[in-house]
Amino acid sequence: MKQPFVSLEQLQEIVRQHPTPFHLYDEKGIRENARALYKAFSWNPGFREYFAVKATPNPQILKILKEEGCGTDCSSLTELMMAQRCGFHGEEIMFSSNDTPAEEFHLAQELGATINLDDITHVDFLKNTLGYIPKRISCRYNPGGTFTLGASEEGFQVMDNPGDAKYGMTRPQMTEAFRRLKELGAEEFGIHAFLASNTISNDYYPALAAILFRMAVELKEETGCHITFINLSGGIGVPYRPDQPANDIAIIGEGVRKAYEEILVPAGMGDVAIYTELGRFMLAPYGCLVTRVLHEKHIYKDYIGVDACAANLMRPAMYGSYHHITVMGKENQPCDHKYDVTGSLCENNDKFAIDRMLPKIDIGDLLVIHDTGAHGHAMGYQYNGRLRSAEVLLQPDGSTRLIRRAETPEDYFATAIWD
Structure with missing residues (x-):
């Protein structure tokens, strides 16, 4: 079983300083x-x-x-x-x-x-x-x-x-x-x-x-x-x-x-x-994408909507790549619910997982998407006006340091010619 390199308690403290989503490195x-x-x-x-x-x-x-x-x-x-x-x-x-x-x-x-x-x-x-x-x-x-x-x-x-x-x-x-x-x-x-x-x-x-x-x-x-x-x-x-x-x-x-x-x-x-x-x-195993659950949707399938999207991690949408997901705090609970874990892009391939067996997920849960330390943030983009997320470094003493701020709308507009 894959274990995150950060605990729920550590992560709860980190997200007080750095809003989700963000890439975290060890x-x-x-x-x-x-x-x-x-x-x-x-x-x-x-x-x-x-x-x-x-x-x-x-x-x-x-x-x-x-x-x-x-x-x-x-x-x-x-x-x-x-x-x-x-x-x-x-x-x-x-x-x-x-x-x-x-x-x-x-x-x-x-x-x-x-x-x-x-x-x-x-x-x-x-x-x-x-x-x-x-x-x-x-x-x-x-x-x-x-x-x-x-x-x-x-x-x-x-x-x-x-x-x-x-x-x-x-x-x-x-x-x-x-x-x-x-x-x-x-x-x-x-x-x-x-x-x-x-x-x-x-x-x-x-x-x-x-x-x-x-x-x-x-x-x-x-x-x-x-x-x-x-x-x-x-x-x-x-x-x-x-x-x-x-x-x-x-x-x-x-x-x-x-x-x-x-x-x-x-x-x-x-x-x-x-x-x-x-x-x-x-680098891949020493980085993860941290995201929070915003919505759940139940139609023909059960969907979990998070605040990250393919603009933050392209590999699953682009290659169909598998990235393991840990529901923080529920590591020992049975994986008895089948979900598609999705982002907010106007593209149906904006999914971090398809038919993934996970513990029951509730709105507000923190998810860790594993092995994003390489070809994760680097492949980010701005489609749909979604902005590249922050990067945070977990230091050996347990403290964290912001090593790239999240983009703002002004960054998105900066290269446009308005007149």
């Missing part, structure tokens, strides 16, 4: 998780986590992660600017973008970020944009086809379809890109790939690592390029459903180490640094 959990990740990869001296800014673009969260040794993975001009304002610079920034405007490459290079090229045509585009190729460069690989990992010991199968993804280069293009970049003056090379998302398997990262390690050895032999880092990107998931097992980052790190020693070390590549970009794994 600083203690975030820091402990970051430390567990670094411990799991401590065998690799150059290891670094580049947190995916798009997952949770809050300056206070980014500063916490910076204190824990993380860099940032940016994919737009604004994300680069946010990383800069939070004190990240140089090789602490990874810039992975696609269909990239020239101005974004300019800023990435100005900040000293490592640029990760998404397409073979971007080699010359970058050269023409900057007038040169940076000494340190990376390329994104897409193996095509379908990536399948058989049922793991946890019983879940990993499958995704890289061949349908718009990202990355083919295997022959990787060789061509490395040769061309070397001709243009690049000296340090990196490889990046992302094959499957939100995997609940300790086997995914080691399997991905083995694919990239073998390709790295081949690319070194084919091109003579000095490969200094391999970025395993994201894909390590979190158990959104209570019956799913959590990944064990220590086992994952050991699996990658084994592949490293079997493949890279014998090829004389034991100096390669390992990077990760784990937005969801780093």
